[in-house]
Amino acid sequence: MAQKALLVLEDGAAFPCRAFAGSGEVKAEVCFNTAMTGYQEVLTDPSYRGQMVAMTYPLIGNYGANPEDVESARVQVSAFLVKEYIDFPSNFRSRQSLRSYLEEAGVMGVEGLDTRALTRHLRIGGAMQGVLSTEDLDPASLRKKANSGPGLVGVDLVREVTCPKAYRWLEGRPGPEIDLGGEFDPEAIWKGGAGGFKVVALDCGVKYNILRRLAARNLKVLVVPAFTPAEVIAKLQPDGLFLSNGPGDPEPVTYVVQCVRALMGRLPIFGICLGHQMIGQALGGKTYKLKFGHRGANQPVMDLATAKVEITSQNHGFCVDSASIEDPDVVMTHVNLNDRTLEGLSHKKLPLFCVQYHPEASPGPHDADYLFDRFVDLMRGGGLPSAA
Amino acid sequence: MPKRKDLKKIMIIGSGPIIISQACEFDYSGTQAIKALKEEGVEVVLVNSNPATIMTDPEMADRTYIEPITAELVCEVLKKERPDALLPTLGGQTALNTALQVADTHILERLGIEMIGANPQVIRKAESRELFRKAMENINLRVPKSHICRTLEECVRAGEELGFPLVVRPAFTLGGTGGGVAYNAEDLKAISTAGLAASLTSEVMIEESVLGWKEFELEVMRDSKDNVVIICSIENLDPMGVHTGDSITVAPAQTLTDREYQIMRDASIAIMREIGVETGGSNVQFAVNPADGELVVIEMNPRVSRSSALASKATGFPIAKMAAKLALGYTLDELPNDITRETMASFEPTIDYCVVKIPRWAFEKFPGSKDVLTTAMKSVGETMAIGRTFKEALQKGLRGLEVGRAGLLGDGKDPKVLSDEALREKLRVPNSQRIFYLAQAIKGGMGLEEIHQLTWIDPWFLANIKQLVDMEAMLAAKAAWGSLKDPLADLDDGLLRQAKEWGFSDRQIAHILGSTEDAVRARRQKLGIRHVYKLVDTCAAEFEAYTPYFYSTYETEDECRASDRKKVMILGGGPNRIGQGIEFDYCCVHASFALAEMGIESIMVNSNPETVSTDYDTSDKLYFEPLTLEDVLNIVESEKPWGVIVQFGGQTPLNLAVPLEKAGVPILGTPPDAIDRAEDRDRFCALLNKLGLRQPANGTATSVDEAVVIAQRIGYPVVVRPSYVLGGRAMEIVYDRDSLERYMNEAVEASPDHPILVDKFLENAVEVDVDAVSDGETCVVAGIMEHIEEAGVHSGDSACVLPPHTLNPEIIREIKEATRALAFELGVNGLMNIQYAVMDGLLYLLEVNPRASRTVPFVSKATGIPWAKVATKVMAGLSLQEQGITEEAWPRHISVKEAVLPFVRFPGVDPVLGPEMRSTGEVMGIDRELGLAFGRSQLAAGQSLPKNGTVFISVKDSDKAAVVPVAAKFHRMGFEVVATGGTQAVLQTHGVAAGKVWKVSERRPHVVDAIIDGQVQLVINTAEGKGPASDAYLMRRTALERGIPYITTLAAAKATVDAVESLIKSDHLTVTALQDYFEKDR
DSSP states (O other), X not given: OOXXXXXXXXXXXXXXXXXXXXXXXXXXXXXXXXXXXXXXXXHTOGGGTTEEEEXXXXXXXXXXXXXXXXXXXXXXXXXXXXXXXXXXXXXXXOOBXXXXXXXXXXXXXXXXXXXXXXXXXXXXXXXXXXXXXSSOOOHHHHHHHHHSSOOSTTOOOHHHHSOSSEEEEETTEEEEXXXXXXXXXXXXXXXXXXXXXXXXXXXXXXXXXXXHHHHTTTOEEEEEETTOOHHHHHHTOOSEEEEOOOOSXXXXXXXXXXXXXXXXXXXXXXXXXXXXXXXXXXTTOEEEEEEEEEEEEEEEEEETTTTEEEEEEEEEEEEEEGGGOOOTTEEEEEEETTTOOEEEEEESSSSEEEESSBTTOSSSOOTTTHHHHHXXXXXXXXXXXXXX | OOOOSSOOEEEEEOOOSOBTTBOTHHHHHHHHHHHHHHHTTOEEEEEOOOTXXXXXXXXXXXXXXXXXXXXXXXXXXXXXXXXXXXXXXXXXXXXXXHHHHHHHTTHHHXXXXXXXXXXXXXXXXXXXXXXXXXXXXXXXXXXXXXXXXXXXXXXXXXXXXXXXXXXXXXXXXXXXXXXXXXXXXXXXHHHHHHHHHHOTTSOEEEEEOOTTSEEEEEEEEEOTTOOEEEEEEEEESSOTTSOGGGSOEEESOSSOOHHHHHHHHHHHHHHHHHHTOOSEEEEEEEEEOTTTOOEEEEEEESSOOHHHHHXXXXXXXXXXXXXXXXXXXXXXXXXXXXXXXXXXXXSOOBOSSEXXXXXXXXXXXXXXXXXXXXXXXXXXXXXXXXXXXXHHHHHHHHHHTTSSOSSSSSSSOOOOOOOHHHHHHHXXXXXXXXXXXXXXXXXXXXXXHHHHHHHOOOHHHHHHHHHHHHHHHHHXXXXXXXXXXXXXTTOOHHHHHHHHHTTOOHXXXXXXXXXXXXXXXXXXHHTTOOOEEXXXXXXXXXXXXXXXXXXXXXXXXXXXXXXXXXXXXXXXXXXXXXXXXXXXXXXXXXXXXXXXXXXXXXXXXXXXXXXXXXXXXXXXXXXXXXXXXXXXXXXXXXXXXXXXXXXXXXXXXXXXXXXXXXXXXXXXXXXXXXXXXXXXXXXXHHHHHHHTOOOOOEEEESSHHHHHHHHXXXXXXXEEEESSOSTTTTOEEEOSHHHHHHIIIIIOOOOSSSOEEEEEOOTTOEXXXXXXXXXXXXXXXXXXXEESSXXXXXXXXXXXXXXXXSOOHHHHHHHHHHHHHXXXXXXXXXXXXXXXXXXXTEEEEEEEESXXXXXXXXXXXXXXXXXXXXXXXXXXXOOXXXXXXXXXXXXXXXXXXXXXXXXXXXXXXXXXXOSSOOOOEEEEEEESSHHHHHHHHHHHTTOOXXXXXXXXXXXXXHHHHHHHHHHHHHHHTTXXXXXXXXHHHHHHHTTOOOEEOBOTTTOSSBHHHHHHTTOOSEEEEOOOSOSXXXXXXXXXXXXXXXXXXXXXXXXXXXXXHHHHHHHHHTSSOOOOOHHHHHHHHX
């Protein structure tokens, strides 16, 4: 029999389970994802840093793990919680079982957990810290640990996941590291690769598929660390700036907000997820923590310019408060149809736009892929569609 | 876009009788759509010939036409009703095909009627193989390489080019009729011939084989603003080569990564747009090469379907309802999700459980047919199960299938152990038992890789099944080590819990451990291993769900919301089968409606995804569960109902009545003991003696010799059948000692435990069916139905007339009195059904069933009184007096019910009626006179009666004299009459001019040649000589396959000639709404 494990949340709720990969003890925020496919993409999405993720779909491991469906160079989640782990993957691309994949990454995976009960608990009680352990099975002790130390609010997790050095995205993977610390020759940096517009992607925990979707438009992509100063970016003379997704609370990530503020209006900017929250703050808005977040691949978003609905992939626990933005030139472009929260912004005078959700999908539907084209149009000098 | 204001009146076409590939899922869809349209203030007109549907209830649509679904009559309705629009996407292939034919007459343009949902162009693009292939090329999707062929020669040429194996698919047919897999040129010729005949457009596609590829389906919805969402993905356990209706299917897809799933999703959306489905739901089928993920498109249906019904039940998203609203112009973002209320319908459901659908077949009823599954659908019903794991859902599904199994294995009912060779054959050639053979092969040590090579079933499914096999072994090992006194003693909490989580029933565990079901139940309850209920909520618990739609599992949290209201549980009928189908679901749904009217909470329990009863808003609560003692007791334990209704769902819940009562469950209505009194031969005799009622002479035999003695005593012919069977299983009429001995030796195995009933057969008797309601004080006869076919044809396969057309008032009075006496003596509380026979002016009692019968919906439609509702209220304590129903209804119009038979699906089977029921569905014809009512029923059943041409007659000797007037009448009406030798001679002697046709055994050109050449428009042939070699068989089979009306009983021939006369006189058929019949009667 597999090793017994116990998950206890900060309010004392306990969820018995069994470890199918790894062992030990880990503390993190507990969240759930409702996508029925794409667990490998979820595991490797840097936005999940500092969280353990429960999949609401009960059978996980069905198609194993492969070298392609990765969103970063490593498994990012703190732990992985499922109802039934499937140890006999069946898919022509599978190279190993999920168990061995997690074990190689040193990340604990547990099964036999009533993930629906957990989901309902988080939906009703809101996001919570939890401790998962195979070493300590005493609920009271684990509850105490869950309540000790900081949660996600106020903590800057971007520093943990951003790349230490810049790199070009070449042939579907990160190229060699580039030092932007001292003097450098912008032309040399942009040399080679695709022939289109030059885009600097500020890496707050960027998903590979964003880079893949940018590259698919024949763009030259340079990924730079999140703390890269505005002047350095300006010196690179890109045609556009991309602000990536990333983990945790957007408020403490002030250095990126400052950078955006400095570059707004000087070049076209496109932001996704945390990038959207950075732009929201740069435009004077505030962010707040959602009760339990949006994580899944079925969230309906309306593009207010066309009144069309797109089914989107989402992964965020924080949100920009649209009411907090006073600038009359800021336009609300997208809205979530489930809870009417803000999903996208643009500006009447400045060449920028951003969305809270994930047009790069992975996992999830491709409905919003058109936004990458919109970014190219913007760099080409075209305008943004205005709200109907 | 808000609702269109110009659509004030909309017409819907139903799907007609239940047939293989078109079952009650279209009543579910249609009923949902009608409710949705009426909610929007739209006036709804409905055409559907099937009286057993909820949708044809007079209070559902505003104008209900129970008329044959033919282009001609649909045009009549259009002319009379002048709707603003025709919505053809809710009545299956029948509605779609009929709508196309209607559109071809240009009546829609003439009357200014718009076709909404899908227009003719869209339907053609999706349905015509050639247009569809071109459309797919436009969007860079691949379909299997193929050739469209219109002649046999073209088919042969295509075969040479593409190589074998090949798939033959006829265009414009139902459920792949006439299609199949050809492994060689000979197969190809045979299948193509049938396919060309079955196709409405006489075209078939000869297609590259993708046998063994994985098969997937996506259910898609699109609105008028081009928003497209996927409602559900489905993966078939049986790979390509087995019709999806005959496959075990699983939702959601299990073995696709997100990358592959999204490719399929993108393709589905592109297909919706390219085909141009404006609004509504569609279904797209894909095949995927397991080796490299290559994707090909198999087909798309621009309408709601069996799969969309399954997807609706699997996710909680009401596809048909939304399709109706989208057709009105609404967009998905304007329609609320009923289940969560706070969110909108423009999203994609996500589920946190696994759904398994398992088909149910009826091969045993069609001797001569092979139990082999192909691309032509053969199953007659299906069950669905929900579990938190695939293993749990699979086992729940298998016990919900009601084929005597308590799960996949471990119940002592595994198939006989076969030789390796035979077993490999059972795995390689798909068949109805393959899932059980899979388990047996694994148990016997065959490797999963070898099984995969034989079956091409994905290893994922095989490995799951292996886990179940291993679990059985682990439990068995415990039993071996356990003490003899208590085999459960050693069973630890963890293993038992795991077994329950994997769907093992208490019965399986008991059998493996050598214990009893009760003991296992007690033991696990003591260990705290209890069932919990979880919600189907479309959103994996992300939002609160308001609709109480539950399934059971073994986990920690229970979401059951038992109220303290007065509540009644209704046990449904489980999967459709021949003899137990939509009619019983109709009754269950009415029970729910009645309870709602009385302010009592209704709790529905059923496992059939096709039905209205399993729609989440039919009852206050829905438990989607197998109908076994364990599963029902679990619900009772959680809900503690005031009463349970077992008499509406057919044999399934009735079989549970006694054990439930023993377990202390309050059974509403007629006490279970009354069932036993009616079914137990001795007790039944005693009952009749007490009441002074007559029954055919009979006896019970436990051996061949006993049977012979009984038959000699009561005289031949006799009816023989095993006791306790449903739908006339293995029932036969034998005329002499030889046949009796053959039957006893070959057909059945008689023993003291399984006695054989021997009854005197009442030759040429008139059979009468009676439905009645009793509350103990008052008994009201709901309807008396006189059968057209004589006794000996199963009542379910016989046409019948209400009110009776030949019975005299004296017999009718006698019938009513006998019915009342039986009702009171048995203590009937609710519905009962009695079968009588009248011979030589004497009334005989054949059978009493103190429960709802198949005819209740027909009687309700004929009389305008919802009898199942009335009976429910009686059971809940409201007397007939209090309901104001104390007198028989005796309508002035005449209603005829006709059975619809699936013979065309079973090549090699003799299409002749007998004591074993084989019909899948029924239609109704209503008129002021019998001839037209019968004529309508024939038309509705697909027997298009000719008004001129040639009638071919060949009858057995005993019918020869009686057929003379029939032939004479045809002759008088201008028909040419032809006959085979013997019959011709008799006709000539009696002055009826008849041409002679050779028998097949005589010389060519013979009768079959004549039928094939189109020289015969009607065949009258009463059985003489059964079996595939006989002349009679060839005639009947040829007529059936050519779509030429054929009649196999003399009684039906008489009714037919009168009907033809009426049809000729009436010039053209007019149409009358059900509502108008009752308006005028009042």
